[in-house]
Amino acid sequence: MTAFNDLMAFQRETEALAQISGRLGWDQETVMPRGAVNQRAEELAAIEAVLHARRSDPRVAEWLENAHADTEVGQAQLREIRRTYERTVKVPADLATAIARVTSAAQGKWAQARADEDVPAFLPVLEEVVALKREEGAALAQGGDVYDALVEDYEPYTTAAEIADIFDALRPRLVALRAAVLDRPSPAGVTGTFDEAAQMKLTKKLAETFGYDLNRGRVDKAVHPFCSGSGDDVRVTTRTSETDPFNCFYSTIHEVGHACYEQGIDPAYALTPLGQGVSMGVHESQSRIYENQLGRSRAFTGWLFRQMTDTFGDFGIADEQAFYAAVNRVHNGYIRTEADEVQYNLHVMLRFDLERALMSGDLLVQDLEAAWNDRFHADFGYAVDKPSNGCLQDVHWSVGLFGYFPTYSLGNVYAGCLYQALRAAVPGLDEQLAQGDTAAATGWLREHVQQHGGLYAPRELIRRASGMEPGPEPLLAYLEEKFGALYGL
């Protein structure tokens, strides 16, 4: 047991250092003085260098060779430590350094190009990023599929082919649903202004309503909503807009879904490889089921309507049903992060297909804008009007996040499966949500998904929790039923 214990003790320090690195990210986006940005970059580089050295420390290989575990948990720990070690040592140090350097510069060039609506200004550095990520993927894949190897960083134990199977079934029915819905009259939105301090007060109440433990977390404002940290220090951010309170409230519920996942993991896994969400896809399944299947349900929006009326008075919405329609309004738009439930996955699948082609070499960077615009027109029925509404809208590619996009839609697919099982397991769900009571729903998710942390591979976890092979059918049925009823299809 000595090698196992030594390895776990070493790993525990590594995990603690990784938590620190994450906390610096939170600090940077919330409280850091603006003038500290260059110094912070050096601080982050220093701790990343420490983490890289520990993750590729030759002692880890020795310990792994000699360590044995009899329990399922111990074996899962070894599996995850081995996976991280092998990935880390496969990438040459020079390549890792080059990626860090180029993506750091590329992010600034992307932001400038987006502001200038200037795709050609971005393409040279994107070419560099694509070339380096293909090289990294090849080093990781060792003869296997380059893109699969990159996906593994975000969604381990799956392949792009498996993902494509699901997406190929999703896309035509979403395109059809979108067209049918947008053929109908659009429901009214809210009017007036909403005090931002009052939004933050209600948003904290919402966070607690969904089971977020503020004794082990906090809610702050930031430019981009996010969740950060694991274990006993899991923080979320949200944002406010004077005219659009839903932006604040549903950003909060979404991030609280992520946060409850982290807070709900078995404390025995704290500061181990199992002590955090198992994949981005499963993470997104939690944030999306909190935000959409629960938070945008007819039952819960009834409760939220009463809360908002108490807080803000009249805001131009007559009753609960009209509020439900306003919250779930489907509307044309170019921007992924502003998309509704019907269209969101179309945005994601577009990016999945394009980035997969970039990594395979089937698509050249110089042809990216045309490919984006063609695909957008095919799925959405109108043309991209400017690059900031098209291929320059997301930061991901500039910072090298190839393989990340599909996890957004995988999360929705997983959420569909989980929601079907949850409804069967909790017959009185709507009555509870109508009272602002999410305890049974979040309790079920904690028991069946969240507590397990990294113990099971993502698809196995969803299979165990939902009792079905993860697939697109439950999500599609949910969307077609919900929006069919809302829009009288």
Added chain:
Amino acid sequence: MTAFNDLMAFQRETEALAQISGRLGWDQETVMPRGAVNQRAEELAAIEAVLHARRSDPRVAEWLENAHADTEVGQAQLREIRRTYERTVKVPADLATAIARVTSAAQGKWAQARADEDVPAFLPVLEEVVALKREEGAALAQGGDVYDALVEDYEPYTTAAEIADIFDALRPRLVALRAAVLDRPSPAGVTGTFDEAAQMKLTKKLAETFGYDLNRGRVDKAVHPFCSGSGDDVRVTTRTSETDPFNCFYSTIHEVGHACYEQGIDPAYALTPLGQGVSMGVHESQSRIYENQLGRSRAFTGWLFRQMTDTFGDFGIADEQAFYAAVNRVHNGYIRTEADEVQYNLHVMLRFDLERALMSGDLLVQDLEAAWNDRFHADFGYAVDKPSNGCLQDVHWSVGLFGYFPTYSLGNVYAGCLYQALRAAVPGLDEQLAQGDTAAATGWLREHVQQHGGLYAPRELIRRASGMEPGPEPLLAYLEEKFGALYGL
């Protein structure tokens, strides 16, 4: 130059990691969720282990052997890296671990004993701490003076004997001044309540008035005021009391003195051993000269009186002169951190003599309370009424900070020297301060003290800046003149 450059690159990462460790301390005292305290302890231990390993890395010894520098700055860098390396490797790892473990437990026991007014409950663990610190001091001193070796962590390049020479001259005249002042009628204090949000608004204005750059810093509330960080991320905290606005304002000015020192260091020294204040004593000289010689001057308090009247209306003080007297009111009390300018150093010197005797073995832990109470009565003229007002009031000894206390009074002594030189260099100082204009004063301090960071040893720095050998006479003359005039002596 390779060894020098390699060493400096390695050191730069170490300094960046040390900044991170400091930021975690800030986080813990301001924004950390309460439930994260145990996880945070592990995070801090992990980064401290990394720092310890780097500071005692055998490569540092090799680089030091081969590195040469021709410039004064380069030689100072090598001097400070060598000093830290040699100190780190002198302390056996087992001993360092034992000190970390025992002081962590001792802090909790001290807090409980203080709450319970139970000195005997604290003494066993204090015995352990004292024994371990004597062992550490002996390991560092290698035959030299144990207490001197501990002082070096906070005030390098000085000895307890040199400090005692200064303190021995200070003490009788402060005792006499104290007795004379307290024989006179006490001036009136403020009355009423002071909105705490308005205090924070005015406190930020005060911070900027003293030259604090909020683009590279921030002001938050915390239980204890402190300053943390170096370079471009230097943060201060303050506190508010509804009935005592001076607590907030003068805590802020004090911490801003520390912060301006860090912000004022030559940017070329950032993330090097020279990139932070050279000693606790010099640091305290900056915080105290901002707080007292400048902030509590007749001229500046006139401006502050007008600011406070604008903010809070009438608060029971008739005019500027009465306000000046209220700000500088001398009053009986047991607590060091609440002491006025006249009595503060008496509190410090009491601790210096006692801890020096504890380290030499001349005083046994079991006799500490009696020794404290005797000395307090001798200097203050009345008896300690309970342990929380006596030997249990400070956290320092429980966490092993032996050698730290004297730097508080050394800072006041240095501030006295600097203020004498500053007045000579800036003839129109009072007229400027009366307008709330500190630019010439803080500019002089930046040029003569702050910019140099760790380049010069503390006493050499004060000698260069003030043109005199650091000694107690300027501080005594300042105090006797100021309080003599205020109290009509």
